[in-house]
Amino acid sequence: MTDTQKPAFRRVMLKISGEALMGDTAFGLHPPTVERIAREVKSVHDLGVEICMVIGGGNIFRGLSGSAQGMERTTADYMGMLATVMNALAMQSALEELGVFTRVISAIPMDQVCEPYIRRRAVRHLEKKRVCIFAAGTGNPYFTTDTAATLRANEMSCEAIFKGTKVDGVYDKDPKKFDDAKRYSTITYDEVLQKHLGVMDASAIALARDNSLPIIVFSLDEPGGFRGILAGEGTSTRVHG
Template identity: 55%
Template structure:
């Protein structure tokens, strides 16, 4: 029998890059299928799961601005990219027999529902997986901020961020072989040390709403469920 999960309701933050696997661009269906399978496993353990997906595998507004383009337009294009990713994740979850719904911060009624807290909570009550798209719906905010916002609005017990590595390190472990992993941090330590976990607005929002942030490697098969049940390698950020 699987271990009892530590959390009743969680928000899983996935970067757009996580969905493209080894490809240089776009979506790898096999990766999306694996991630959807892990979300379904968590759902079957009785965990209510919300998912926020980024759009960096398709488009980045920050890159547009860096190249002299309009940041606002670039960010809205990035929001559209998150909708594309969210639809792919929802479809993969649906194929596994669990009902999922995409809720977008920007209105695209032909493709998905527009987010409201009331409707989102109704979907949770109906035992659905919620896939949030469109970030916060505003330019100049990252999807990390969108994840922290949705976690607060949905009264989530934890915000889990799937990354390229298995936690928060003193430096980039891919560049610095002497980097060491933190087991636990406080939100304030993350801000004071300027650790590149999530942007400062997201960490501050999680801190102010007393939401633990758990950082783990999304590339390790089964890691999402492992973290939910208190196993696996991760860094826990909590006050």
Template identity: 65%
Template sequence: MPDAPKFRRVLIKLSGEGLMGDREYGLDGVTLSRIAGEIRSVVDHGVQVCLVIGGGNIFRGVSGASKGMERTSADYMGMLATVINSLAMQNALERVGLQTRVQSAIPMAMICEPYIRRRAIRHMEKGRVVIFAAGTGNPFFTTDTAAALRAVEMNCDVLVKATQVDGVYSADPHKVKDAVRYDRLTFMDVLANELQVMDATAIALCRENDLPILVFNLHEGGAFAKVVAGDGRFTIIEEGN
């Protein structure tokens, strides 16, 4: 890590698509291993880490519903996809020597723990990485909202959102050549301008609880450690003065 960590406890939100690597679907072992190494470098410096992972690389509830599937069933399928990703990430983290626990909002006693807030906090205090699976356990809520909720419940210092670009832009920079990149935004900036960072429910929850959000590029080597130290390229979203 470039400098001493700026944050004591962080939640990192990973998209399911971020685990695909160059694939069009599913999981890429090399990508999982690289992300696990990034997390290991942060944990080694005494930072307590927890994760929420999306399921879009396997199944996305909203897109399933748009194709005629009943929304509640589609969302539950999406939650199960996040459990698959969480177990894959758990395996990758343990291969690099970290102790982990997966806690699911939908009880699955044979494969992981149920979500219990105090137990999760205790795991992190012991240096374990906790992966929160199955979203909030409720349909109609995204994994972005789940990440904001768990970050608040865990008393995290910051929510770190890993994306495909190095911060928040006015439009998708892969599609819009002159998209503007922001170094700093307020929660109201994000909501008023409908910036595609996280859904409005997640942004509102972070705003209500004064939880800053850092957005950085998942694919830049060492970026997670730099962000946790307050360095590197990222966009910070926090309450305005």
């Protein structure tokens, strides 16, 4: 995209997994990877696009795996929400090192480290060109960060959700295991649900469908991928009605 071109979207939600922040490590945060993703976000922010973010917590703690090991599900989910706050603070630090003003907004109040979620205040931050990172999911157990991203995207009037993953779109089966895996260039919400494609969980897909919010799945590992997809370049899958 040249500097004179206008991006296709004015306000977007970027959803990434906590695992995306691990780099090649087994768990936790890999600072060079966090910085690389922050540079991707900055490159889009520099175009004038208003950016919301939701980051998962799976690199630190995943509620479902905790409950599978015998932990009470509600407690495990709250621990997962706290992990997302840690990731959000790390991303905020990386973005502000690059000169991008950022606010971490938590669904669970913890005023010493971040803001509580107030919709009108969050919208005002976006209007002032601050990146808003929504942490702690929806604030409720049994809901994933995919659902939280879709909920916040609707509340913030985002025009699309960009789901950054390890692969360059939605496939009919795992492309890392099957050489004949087929990538969809576009696919409907209903097809994603019927074929159990695992783009996002069913609640998130249904919420996006009910509000006609497109989901664009792309590879976050591709340098310049986020900016490129916004310009209509590169490889991705668009989930729509």
